Amino acid sequence: MVLKNASILAIDDDADVLTALRLLLKPLAKNIVTEKNPSNIRSQIEKTDYDVIILDMNFNGLVNTGNEGIFWLNEIKKQKPETLVILMTAYADIDLAIRGLKEGASDFLMKPWKNEKIIETIKTLLDKKKTKSSKSTSLNSSSVEIIGESDAMQDVFMKLEKVAPTDANVLVLGENGTGKDLIARALHDNSNRKDKPFVKVDVGALTSTLFESELFGYKKGAFTDAREDRMGRFEAANGGTLFLDEIGNITLGQQVRLLTVIQNRQVTPLGSNEAIPIDIRLICATNVDPSTLADESKFRKDLIYRINTVDIIIPPLRDRGTDITELSRHFVSLYAEKYNKNTFSFDSGFISKLKKHDFPGNVRELQYVLERAVIMTDGSVLKPEDLVFSSIERSVTKKSIETTSLNLDDIEKNAILTVLEKHKGNVSKSAKELGITRAALYRRLEKYEL
Structure with a gap:
């Protein structure tokens, strides 16, 4: 999708910011809508399918978490998980940026912004989404669907x-x-x-x-x-x-x-x-x-x-970001149909609890966790307390950690191998990260016959 065909929603409690965004994007996009009150987000995205939402991180509203943007990001993703969300804040808070990206944001911009940067960011995200969509569609198996946008x-x-x-x-x-x-x-x-x-x-x-x-x-x-x-x-x-x-x-x-x-x-x-x-x-x-x-x-x-x-x-589930949300919706829909139950919705903390779990059993564990939740839940809303994680998987993970060698030579050898692989065999970069000289690293490579 190109920018001229995109519908964009901008949400900020600063009228000047909204005016600036509207003037910037109106000549370029199909549709640009601005909204001062974040409480209207649900109704806005219910009546219109927006391709991109530009969301401020801080409002003077009723949600008093210190990170209102994260709250509204989760609300958007819960209602319209496919929508691209760009977070915007006036504070250079890297931790908040990382948290926003983990929660499903597509990108992060700082105020004051550069017009070229906003336009380029939106174009890049739209192009990327189009590419992802075409790849996912063309590679579906006749017997199974491989789900993932990460x-x-x-x-x-x-x-x-x-x-x-x-x-x-x-x-x-x-x-x-x-x-x-x-x-x-x-x-x-x-x-x-x-x-x-x-x-x-x-x-x-x-x-x-x-x-x-x-x-x-x-x-x-x-x-x-x-x-x-x-x-x-x-x-x-x-x-x-x-x-x-x-x-x-x-x-x-x-x-x-x-x-x-x-x-x-x-x-x-x-x-x-x-x-x-x-x-x-x-x-x-x-x-x-x-x-x-x-x-x-x-x-x-x-x-x-x-x-x-x-x-x-194949990446482990813990490295697949927002795929957890997409996979969860797929499996819940699948098991609701299998067990003749009505359509489920997710409580705000449900996906959050899933994302905090490491999933040592990966997609298979997620699948069984959600099947169990669908079977055991009486209502139509899945809540955090409906999630029961396998003690078997946790035991296997704990056991694997306990059986890892604690021999100092083994630890040093594994550290060297990990860093060399990370830097694709570059000795200078590897030595720098390990905190030793090139000569010292060469001696250790010889010692461990690497």
Whole structure:
């Protein structure tokens, strides 16, 4: 959307500010409406769908939180979550700016403003929203919808858009519950193989005995219980996509057998001497930390190179900002329909409580939390007290923290690796952040064989 087609609402209790904004934007935008009283926000956005709202952060109204703008921002997002909101304040309060952005604001401007800056900010946000909308629509899977407007998810959509039409092997990385299987399905559904089979295998759950028979198949009599020929998953996916989930959990021996099949592009069933050609697109996924995959004592580098033509890293829910609101509305609507309940609305503190939770179980945990809330709530308004977070997830997180190595060498080594990765291997920048000299960092790199 371009600025000339945009409807804009400006809210400020200073009449001079509103006059200045109206004079500035009226020749450029489709419609510019000004409002002095923030109490009228609800009625204003109810009757008109505004593309952009410019919201002052401080009013002399009834809401006495010290941060009235945050209150009205939440009200706007609760009623019209898709609306772009630009916060404006006369005070250089960085903490307040960060809080506003976390609560769902699209940008933050300081008074007095520069006219060029306001115009450029609005144009940029409108262009970005248009791009996001087109990407989200074009990458919907036929069986599932991937929801997300955060910058982190837009990076994922960008990769999906470029990679899906190709036959490149893809490695999907992310924590448990982030939706790696949805990404794999979207890759298939947006590929040239979408009309062919999509076969998923949880290889991490296969025992050594089952690994070869499940993946490669077998002939009758190949072993005691082989009473008839059985096609393996590679052959079943021929022409389509094979999705190997939890690839990071397979043994080195299994990795060798898998590598052979991928390299030769043919599979030999157990009990047979005849190789069968296969034509598959391979997608793998794991929640294993990339540093573990880089450890050749645990994972073969030649296999990594084969399965990782492109990697897609799915961000954890805690890094996805306003996606929590969008996902919450989706899941609540889904479960209200499933359990034959009326449409729900959210109390002002409901989304706020969700955003404060770390969600160690990611989208999967959010989904179950909201399903539980829908089931247990009698009214039509979901309140903060309706949210009960899983003690199991909290226990897992606590346990993982407790089992982290406290050895000083390990701590120093991990700190160096983290900073080097952050600065993409730049030793000077890394040494500066670590507070040591370049020579000292080189000595430590040598010490830890990095």
